[in-house]
């Protein structure tokens with residue numbers, strides 16, 4: 096359907112051609128001598144209106160009620176101009192085959208249904224306008240991500256999903272466990288048994304072939320090893336956080352894009368983050384017009400203008416210390432009081448980007464070292480680190496990044512002070528022993544980018560199959 100521009104004026108030069116449409120029926124309207132069948136194939140938002148006269152081959156299928164919402168169909172027809180107000184062209188059906196009929200219980204009928212309801216139908220929600228559009232924009236953002244980094248000479252590196260290290264040091268990791276064959280049943284099928292000691296407690300030492308292992312929270316440390324060999328690299332893959340937060344911005348499984356720049360400092364890092372965000376936003380504005388119009392009308396009024404500003408304007412930069420000043424002076428009352436040294440809560444982040452700077456993305460830099468991860472480079476003041484977070488309206492923190500501590504003695508001291516096991520980081524420390532370079536990188540939560548670019552307010556609607564506490568169905 097996208098191939099003939101979804102029935103728009105641009106398809107007019109195809110008048111008279113015979114085409115085949117394969118897709119799913121959205122609506123059926125029968126009139127005395129013709130039936131209108133709207134078909135969508137997911138290639139674009141628009142349906143193809145197929146008009147079937149009662150003397151057409153296969154019309155008995157209409158009469159027998161086989162063509163109902165949700166059914167899959169194969170339709171051959173001629174492109175003709177349309178009298179309807181919604182489209183310029185339509186398909187005059189010559190032959191129709193019902194590939195798979197749809198039971199009348201099909202739960203997504205034409206009336207508008209809530210996104211909460213659709214979350215319980217995650218297997219069928221891609222058949223709706225909104226989720227079709229979100230899926231296509233998500234795809235465009237992924238494509239533009241690779242395009243941006245490839246055009247700028249970054250090498251894509253696959254970081255592992257199973258790992259022994261905890262990059263963020265926050266202990267928010269899922270453990271990997273091995274299924275043990277059920278010896279009583281003849282070893283046919285494994286049972287879901289966690290290895291236990293004789294005393295009955297979980298035997299962690301056995302989890303991953305005799306070693307303890309987790310699902311990765313970030314590919315950064317692995318990315319650093321490749322950046323200190325191949326120069327600029329990026330990772331793009333799934334990451335996992337065992338934080339029990341039920342918010343509209345947190346998932347237990349999310350995709351992260353993590354570039355790592357060699358011979359680079361925090362300024363280079365912020366410049367890269369800004370150029371990247373502007374590039375991908377511009378890409379969807381230019382290449383996903385029909386879907387963006389849907390969001391602009393139904394999801395967030397004015398999103399197209401908001402995003403156009405992001406592409407054109409310079410982002411605000413300020414230090415953490417200045418951000419605290421600004422929050423202390425704010426007339427607004429916050430639930431969490433602010434003082435130097437505190438972590439910024441989402442209410443603070445939203446105030447800064449939405450109210451203090453009128454919807455412009457804001458980069459805050461130089462955070463207190465005590466609230467940031469061990470690998471961040473210490474600033475000369477001894478109190479702060481070369482960290483940066485990019486905050487955007489509606490979403491809050493979209494990007495977290497830093498210049499990395501490339502000096503061996505500083506890094507070792509930091510690990511000691513945090514009581515982290517230096518031995519387990521032997522390979523990471525080696526990077527500082529053999530040809531260390533200043534380097535910096537950031538992580539961008541891909542679903543938060545999808546939220547930002549579509550206006551979808553809940554992160555559960557920005558990923559096909561959301562994983563949140565208590566939900567792993569589908």
Ligand code: 4AD
Pocket residue numbers: 262263312313314315336338344345346347349351353354492493494495496497536537538539540541542543
């Ligand atoms: O700020 P974070 O924790 O930073 C890191 O993981 C660094 N290792 C990144 C790096 O420097 N290479 O996470 C980075 C981003 C956040 O800014 C946020 O957009 C997203 O990942 N994120 C989440 N997205 C969805 N659900 C969650 N639970 C998320 N936690 C972080």
Ligand code: MG
Pocket residue numbers: 492494495
């Ligand atoms: Mg962060």
